[in-house]
């Protein structure tokens with residue numbers, strides 16, 4: 001975790017993803033085959049921060065990676081960062097895919113599955129791509145997979161965290 005470190009968010013970019021005054025951030029570090037876990041546990045931090053009145057943003061591209069003082073080792077490196085602070089506002093609602101587009105939901109789906117998909121659709125994803133598919137595969141069994149897209153495996157961890165929070169972890173298990 002970096003506090004009062006202004007360098008990583010110094011550069012401003014004209015369009016997407018320019019940050020003002022961001023000096024605090026989480027650095028998400030791990031082995032390269034654990035992208036889904038990075039998303040899952042990173043989102044736990046994000047939702048906790050939000051619950052205590054802070055704002056965050058996942059940032060994979062629009063920061064200065066080489067300014068983050070993390071030593072990459074043989075088995076782990078810096079994936080991305082999560083900015084942390086007080087936003088100028090709480091953000092705006094964005095365009096979203098429909099439940100039918102991202103899952104096999106139907107009017108007969110149980111309430112917990114519907115709630116899970118609803119929460120998953122609120123998950124942040126890289127460039128708002130929402131490239132995933134969630135399927136109820138059994139009475140209380142669900143599978144979720146990433147579709148092709150930049151950072152979609154990491155997105156999947158974020159989405160699964162949201163699905164669990166919405167559906168209730170006691171109501172289902174993930175199909176491996």
Ligand SMILES: Cc1cc2nc3c(=O)[nH]c(=O)nc-3n(C[C@H](O)[C@H](O)[C@H](O)COP(=O)(O)O)c2cc1C
Nearest residue numbers: 016017058059060061062094124125126127128151
């Ligand atoms: C893995 C990941 C990488 C992201 N990278 C960037 C980034 O480099 N710059 C940026 O401004 N936003 C980035 N975002 C934020 C997304 O663009 C944003 O979450 C998405 O468009 C939905 O917007 P919302 O979270 O405000 O609803 C990233 C989000 C995720 C999940």
